[in-house]
Amino acid sequence: MSGAALAAALSVLTVVAATLRQGAAGRRTRLTATDLLVASRGVTPLWNASAISSEYISAAAFLGTAGLVLAYGTDTLWLPVAATGGFVLLVAFVTAPLRRSGAYTISDFAEWRLGSVAVRRTVSACVCFIGWFYLLPQFQGAGVTLRVLTGAPVWAGWIVVVGVALAITLSGGMRSITAVQAVQFWVKLLAVAVPAAALLVLWRLDGASTPAGPPVFARATTIRVQTDSAVRVSVDTVATVSGPVDDGRHDGDEVVLTAGLHRVGAGAELLFPRGAAVPHAARLARTGGAWSMPSGRGRDHSLYTTYSALLAVLLGTMGLPHILMRFYTNTCGRAARRTAAMVPVLLSLFYLFPALYGTLGRLYTPELLMTGDTDATILTLPGRLAPGLPGSLLVGLVAAGAFAAFVSTTCGVVVAIAGTVSQCFLRGGTGSFRIGALFALAVPLCAAGAAGTRGAAGLVTLALTVSACSLCPLLLLGLWWRRLTPLGAGAGLAFGGGLAVVAGGAGLFLGPRHGWTAALLAQPALILAPASLAVMVGVSLASRRSVPQRADRALARMHLPEEIVVR
Structure with a gap:
């Protein structure tokens, strides 16, 4: 085993052991439903903001962003900008009123707001599909990391992530993973920042120029x-x-x-x-001088797909179940708002670095453009610029950060799905929660092979698209519009969420398409998100007689100060 592979293996084992130990430290002997779902609503804003940022820095952020910059250029950084902007919308429209509703999950909120079990179950189905799509890139990223660094089969990475996530969520739920995720955010930031600083120094010493034209091989x-x-x-x-x-x-x-x-x-x-x-994989159509030009991807209908992806990321962030559940763990609505305000700051700090890795990748790892394995950019660069022991140590640090990203995001998603399944479809309680956790991991594990060589960022966009077309319109209207009806909410969820799931599944299992078919299947949010909102509004107006009688009281409870009790 090479030095880099040994360092990577030791780093992964260290992260796994530290994660399990940290999760055990946040565990109680007797767990209640509030421990498992919302950590007894006792998490401070900074601790919660660190945990939320850790959940969001998933495989797509840690591996995928650098890969996107390597393949398509710096204008793809609009995607993390849109994700950070989504948290700004959370601060303005969602966090405090959602927290004041007093619900444990989004499904609880839907039933409380609209008084409909059918809508609750539809929301629960959306939560499951969003979570499953979000877990796929975590599994794929773990598989790519172990394969590139140690030569292990791809499925080995899946097993490691699933095993650690199960150990933490089954034993302590939200209480355990909050401690894990808050610490892991700073681990990930360190793991990406220290190698980036070292690579910058080595690049300057090497005297290589900034990539501008088509990438070439620096050596045979x-x-x-x-x-x-x-x-x-x-x-x-x-x-x-x-x-x-x-x-x-x-x-x-x-x-x-x-x-x-x-x-x-x-x-x-x-x-x-x-x-x-350097030859490019055919699906990475952007080459030459177009790499440095905004929106010059050379794909069919690139302008539509670019703006559709941005809308999916921006609106989808507002409806991610595992992120929204975090705001229930704060002590009050004011603390939830402070938490959401801190998150963009922490994310912006992290996203300073992936662009650097992608840009240097054009100089030092251009062969990844041919193999299409662009997610390996951040894993390959340290060893390429610093052969020997220094490079091995940097590779080990990157591997530690990567697995921290996979594990923390997976745990958050599993808790969101398990909480929803246990409360909606089972009898609730700790036993039901643990069954839900097993169910949450089993489905995407069976489908992980279908992801193939798709990039982590593209897979995460599938989840964000479903969120943008279903839960985002429901939250905006449910929190701010009195006349939303159960029929309108259910129709919009079924229309937008259902078609988004169909498009995502077709993209995974039916293979590549061309022209408008490919564009619409890959990025349907620009059409489906406003259409879903329009369906909710139109059907609600047509069924105005079924507006819940307690709608006024519900909106008053969500928007008046918490000191004023509205029953």
């Missing part, structure tokens, strides 16, 4: 292709090829790869000389 590089792939070559490039390429099989032949699309079979090895242009 051999690329081993694991699966059948399609790659696009920007200019005629000479390579020494062993294995199947296009329609022939080669055995150390020197082959001219002409500009255009080429097929490379599994097991092929291609040796590129120093200075050769």
